[in-house]
Amino acid sequence: MSTQTYRPKALRVSTVLISGLAFLSLAIYSASQLAYPESVFADDGYLSYETRHTTIHYLNGSELQSFARGIGRGLVGLFKPSKSDSKEVASKRIESILDEVCKILDMPPPRRKITIRVHSTHDELVRHFSEFDDRRDVPIAFYAYESASVHVSLEDLSDKILAHELAHAVISDYFGKAATERVQEILAKYVDMHF
Numbered sequence: 001m002s003t004q005t006y007r008p009k010a011l012r013v014s015t016v017l018i019s020g021l022a023f024l025s026l027a028i029y030s031a032s033q034l035a036y037p038e039s040v041f042a043d044d045g046y047l048s049y050e051t052r053h054t055t056i057h058y059l060n061g062s063e064l065q066s067f068a069r070g071i072g073r074g075l076v077g078l079f080k081p082s083k084s085d086s087k088e089v090a091s092k093r094i095e096s097i098l099d100e101v102c103k104i105l106d107m108p109p110p111r112r113k114i115t116i117r118v119h120s121t122h123d124e125l126v127r128h129f130s131e132f133d134d135r136r137d138v139p140i141a142f143y144a145y146e147s148a149s150v151h152v153s154l155e156d157l158s159d160k161i162l163a164h165e166l167a168h169a170v171i172s173d174y175f176g177k178a179a180t181e182r183v184q185e186i187l188a189k190y191v192d193m194h195f
């Protein structure tokens with residue numbers, strides 16, 4: 001939580017674009033600076049699992065399994081984890097993606113843990129997003145600056161999408177509020193191109 005008094009508690013929301021074309025474009029999503037409800041992380045019966053640099057919040061074992069499968073990369077990604085090894089596989093895959101993002105950006109991993117909130121459906125992510133942002137264009141995934149949380153849905157999940165949002169976490173931690181939304185998005189898109 002911020003202790004700053006000169007501005008309201010706010011968050012920055014970053015987005016990934018839906019189409020492949022847009023994914024590679026330098027189109028910039030407009031920034032959001034809206035209050036983040038206190039209830040956001042107090043609402044849930046969510047389970048959590050700690051990796052080295054992140055905490056995954058998920059509803060149940062099946063969801064964690066789907067999440068682990070959804071972020072598989074390359075040949076290794078062909079391996080489909082069972083429920084029993086999904087924690088370990090999710091952890092390895094997240095840390096591997098984060099490691100590559102950090103290498104591309106030449107920045108260290110964030111000092112504070114990144115929360116990764118796994119939403120079952122896009123609709124659920126939309127509901128969550130709408131609690132603090134009333135834009136019509138709801139992204140398929142986003143990063144909330146103040147809570148250092150990445151939000152993804154199992155319906156729109158890939159290693160690239162997670163990499164983009166993790167890039168926002170890395171960039172935000174590195175620059176703090178010194179980097180404008182636009183600068184952050186340009187850097188995150190640089191990761192898209194090289195990931």
Ligand SMILES: [Zn+2]
Pocket residue numbers: 014015016164168185188
């Ligand atoms: Zn972005």
